Amino acid sequence: MTFPKSLRLSAAVLFLMWVVAPSSTHALWIWESGATAVPPHTIPLAQLVDPSNAVEITADAFNTPLSDNEAVDLYHKPAVALAQDDAVHFTAVIPQTGLYTIAFDTAVPDAFLTPPEAQLQIDGAFPLEDARRIIFPIFYQDSAAEFPLDRYGNEALIRQDNLIRWTKVPMRDANFSLDYPLQFELEAGEHNFEFQMTEQSLLLGSVYLEPFAPYPSYSDYLATHDAPDSSGVLIEIEAEHPSYKDDTSIRPIADRSLAVTPYDTYQLKLNTLGGESWDRSGTAVYYEFEVPQDGLYVITLRSLQNFKSNFSVFRRITINNTVLFEELNQVPSTIHPTGRTRRSAVTRPTKFI
Secondary structure, three states, X not given: OOOOOEEEEXXXXXXXXXXXXXXXXXXXXXXXXXOOOOOHHHOOHHHOOOHHHOEEEOHHHOOOOOOOOHHHHHOOOOOEEXXXXXXXXXXXXXXXXXXXXXXXXXXXXXXXXXXXXXXXXXXXXXXXXXXXXXXXXXXXXXXXXXXXXXXXXXXXXXXXXXXXXXXXXEOOOOOOOOOOOOOEEEOOEEEEEEEEEEEOOXXXXXXXXXXXXXXXXXXXXXXXXXXXXXOOOOOOOOOOOOXXXXXXXXXXXXXXXXXXXXXXXXXXXXXXXXXXXXXXXXXXXXXEEEEOOOEEEEOEEEEOOOOOOOXXXXXXXXXXXXXXXXXXXXXEEEOOOOOOOEEEEOOOOOEXX
């Protein structure tokens, strides 16, 4: 049996994201055929850029009229509204040659069946083939706090409503098959960028050019986050009630096992989440919770993988939109020998701040 890692959390409202991660057959890295990204452990240290050299380009530098959409009031920075085929142009001065990731502050105020998409050119060309298709999330939340009952007394699904939420979206490959956001090698100096919507519309805020760095190992994380263990705190979250999610196909399902809660002998309870409805890489559910005290916390997951024998599935866990260390980038769940639900640790012994 493995023991849970612990992480350091400050007393505050936190957001935990649980996202489908790509599978891997060797170490933690699997790369799409023809991809130009480089496995992080093979990147020479000389190519890594000082983290202080991050660049933020705010929307008032886009030479486009700023939006007065009411959703901008949730952002507290300037933003522009972009419809399909609209484009913005901006320049950025890169302080140091090296590898960078690119991220966008976005919100989707309108309801769409498919997510918005865009493309990005740098200095008049696509730096990677994946830059031709950038996918932005649409968020959904339950329209009620309790499951309705059908005429037999069984719990039924809750209607999903669109949630307007600003989020920082890193550029990733469209299939979400890579473990890290896309990396771009940029020379020091001025560069010209063109961002163009290709599907749907969205609100665009700041654009971030951030030095790429691999996630630290858990041991490195723990060495730099010294804190006492939390005491007398237990926060239990029912997975079937996420705060929000980015795919309506991720649904609660009923499991008759005594190992999950809630349970009823006679009526069906929607007491688990996912299963076969949650198998697409990149889709995520989010849980908002509050910790009462600073300190080290353990996260455990009650999970079941009973769909494929001798097969592992993976989830990525972020806290406040950050992968805290490498082991959280791919958290495996393997099939139990008896097919029973199991309580699994977040990889090896770990502490979280």
